Amino acid sequence: MSTVTATIPVPLVGHKEAPAAPSAGRRLRRALGDSLVITERNLIGFLRVPQSLFFLSVQPIMFVLLFRYVFGGAIKIPGVDYTDYLMPGIFVQTAAFGSISTAVGMSEDLQKGLIERFRALPMARSAVLAGRGLADLARAILVIVIMTGVGFAVGFRPHGGLAGFLAGIGILLLFSHSLSWGFSLIGLTAANSETAQVMAFPFIFPLTFASSAFVAVPSLPSWLQAFARNQPVSQVINAVRDLMLGNNLHVPGVLRTGGSTGHAALFAVLWCLVLLVVLAPASVRRYRRSV
């Protein structure tokens, strides 16, 4: 029934010649530009739905109150005030839980057909992911500011000084950004936003609770200690804690993975980079491939 079935696959007269592929430099510039356009788009979205910031802060505030005033009295960490011990853990937990919203947002874009539209545009394949990652990073900074205020209000005193505190925040943001690539991947894989949330949770829950966030690792059953000590969330918490609380709080085996503050920070940064190097290409690959 169809008409031209015997056409030979050669470009026809009057058609565009395939242009030469753009140079690497131009591609990079375009990827950056496109990412910033997507970042702006997502930030406008946050501004139009300010409630989302409220809900992102409520949960960590509850955890602060819960552990500071309910469980805190029963948890003894030798050599350190529990509120000081707790807050770096809360910061990292907040970053990790916040990345669930990255998965949900990506999944909503997919569900509403926006990703399909973006895929058909002459834009960088990494931009939708990188742009969301950057926007979520901006939001994470805001949440961290709020949590810092809450921390001070309940008695958190980072003895590591401003430099140590900011260095801790830096690692926190790097970690948050590395995670966002993984959670974008989950968002692109899930059938809908509810599923994305359900899929994200089993990753986040053991990593944040079987960690050094709320208790000292030696207090855990021995079979769990090996995991809790070496998994990335603990490593990041240890680094943030060391940087924020300062060197004067050295208690071997409790605050540190061993070694100096620099060591903990190095381990944490390495973990973040490994996550980034593995997760970013994986999610871009997933974005390119539809169905």
Added chain:
Amino acid sequence: MPTYAIEAEGLVKRYKGGVLALNGVDLAVEEGTVFGLLGPNGAGKTTAVRIFTTTLVPDAGWARVLGLDVIEHAEEVRASIGLAGQFAAVDENLTGYENLRLIGQLNQLGRRRSAQRSRELLGRFGLEETADRPAKTFSGGQRRRLDVAASLVARPSILFLDEPTTGLDPQSRKDLWVMIEELVAEGTTVLLTTQYLEEADRLASIVAVVDHGRVIAEGTPEELKSKMGRTVLELEMSSAEDAVVTAEALHRLGSEVPQLSGAKVEVTVDHGAEFLTRALRSLDRRKLVPLHLALREPSLDDVFLALTGHRAEEGPIEPDAKGAKGAKL
């Protein structure tokens, strides 16, 4: 030799889970025309559009847009097409203006030109009053128009409209039809998918009827209708007696047995215009003057029924952009 804006041969796509969405589709769309892909849900229309718009890779066969292979030159193809997908994909939190500007910027138009073009399109699509409102407050018709406007920001030479009027009220549908007709008048090539036979009939110069991943018929709407060869002649006479005499006269001219109801006569014939001429001469000789007279072409719905044995609205849901099911407006 005509130049083809879109060509495909032997397209096959089987989704994970085994659904055979396309089972050997050949297509050729001439530049500056509207090509209609007509078929029920699950016929493979969206899958074909996704292959042409570079978002899906076929299992077999090839497709070219403006002479460029959609896999090898995906990037270049994206730069010359516009897509308004099945689900009015607009960002709910952005205003009408921001939505268009976003698509302009991602089309590499730059911020200034995107802004300018967005204002232009808002005016053209009658969306001025929605320019500064978030899209979540839009009506279905407004969303759809914004969606089509977004696909035009970069002035594509080929536009893909995947079921552009699905779920719209009759007035919004007609408004959109007028807009599409204006685009075509300006020379844009349009590939349109639709479940609505009336829509394909009105907009498309060539229609391919697809069912179960195959093109089962192709031609102008008139050709498809004449394939059925059935035109209906309706006459309303001044009285039931006149109607009876008219019916006898028509039957004598070689028609099938006419249907009578009161003063109305309806008869199905092979060649409408020719039969009408003879019928009027015959009635004139008998001094019979109809009060009302109409030649009704068979609808594409009749065509579809005759071609496939089932009505166009049946069929399973097509596995489209993952997760997008049920989000239809």
